[in-house]
Amino acid sequence: MKARPLAAVYLLLLLFVPAACGGGGDNTPVPSSADSSPEEVSAPDPAGNETAEAASAADFAEASEVDATDPADARLAEVRLLPERLYRDSIPEVKAGIRPREAPGTSLKVVFWINGRKAQESPSTTLSKEKIHKGDGVFADVILMAGDRELDRRRTDLVLVENSNPEIESVEFPEIRGPGDYVITIKASDPDGEELTYEIEGVDLPAWLRAERDGRILLSPGEDPPEVLGFEVVVRDNDGGEARRAVTLKFQAPDQSQGEAAAEET
Numbered sequence: 001m002k003a004r005p006l007a008a009v010y011l012l013l014l015l016f017v018p019a020a021c022g023g024g025g026d027n028t029p030v031p032s033s034a035d036s037s038p039e040e041v042s043a044p045d046p047a048g049n050e051t052a053e054a055a056s057a058a059d060f061a062e063a064s065e066v067d068a069t070d071p072a073d074a075r076l077a078e079v080r081l082l083p084e085r086l087y088r089d090s091i092p093e094v095k096a097g098i099r100p101r102e103a104p105g106t107s108l109k110v111v112f113w114i115n116g117r118k119a120q121e122s123p124s125t126t127l128s129k130e131k132i133h134k135g136d137g138v139f140a141d142v143i144l145m146a147g148d149r150e151l152d153r154r155r156t157d158l159v160l161v162e163n164s165n166p167e168i169e170s171v172e173f174p175e176i177r178g179p180g181d182y183v184i185t186i187k188a189s190d191p192d193g194e195e196l197t198y199e200i201e202g203v204d205l206p207a208w209l210r211a212e213r214d215g216r217i218l219l220s221p222g223e224d225p226p227e228v229l230g231f232e233v234v235v236r237d238n239d240g241g242e243a244r245r246a247v248t249l250k251f252q253a254p255d256q257s258q259g260e261a262a263a264e265e266t
Helices: 003-020 046-068
Strands: 075-082 093-099 107-114 117-122 137-146 149-155 167-172 182-189 197-201 209-211 216-219 228-236 242-250
Touching (some): 075 137, 075 149, 197 209
Antiparallel strands (some): 075 093, 107 117, 137 149, 182 216, 197 228, 228 242
16 A cells, blocks of 8 residues: 555656756757857957057057157257358357257247347347457357246357458449550458458569559550450458459550550459
8 A cells, every 4th residue: 555655756756857857748959058148258359459459559659649749858959059150241040959859839049148248038049140240259048948938958159250351342444545544443341340451463563553552453554555464453351351353454456546445354
């Protein structure tokens, strides 16, 4: 009588165990590992990593460029006062380099000094030639500014204003018509405003050709002047400066019908 209930329990266990183990009468398939649900996260794509790294590098480079052009980082490179040899008619000019080359938000201020005295302070890099004279010593302080803030300052070398040579502006010749007294006029100037002297130089110059201190050359050719007469006009200042002009006079024989002669410069 007691064995029959045990057999019934055993039969029920046989009916439910296959269903729990994945079997069953409806043959419904169990999802495999290949059928991943949408919530599963796949492994990172290597190409995606490279793209992210490239974007990060670009961001860093952009930030570096911004830092490189920060006005606070700008500095002066070499500064020079030109020309290297100054004369009375020269225009002193400052040349200055800035590192980095492009530094937005910066500006220059230049202070020119003449013989130790401030002559000009402005953004201009040039000094009027009217302010310098022979013998002056000129230098400049170059200041790099960012707004009202001074970033850097450098001083150029001292340059002395040298003696300027005179300049011969023109030589005016007369129309020579036979024997007589004639004047060749020399017009010259000196940038330093110094007094000038006039001379002539040449080989075997005739006595009737002479230079005056006021810039006139006197000539008194006689009846038989040379066919060609060459010489140099020399203009000197009182500090060793000079200017020269070569002159050639060609005398033509008198025309028998008119009795005239001529002279010209070549």
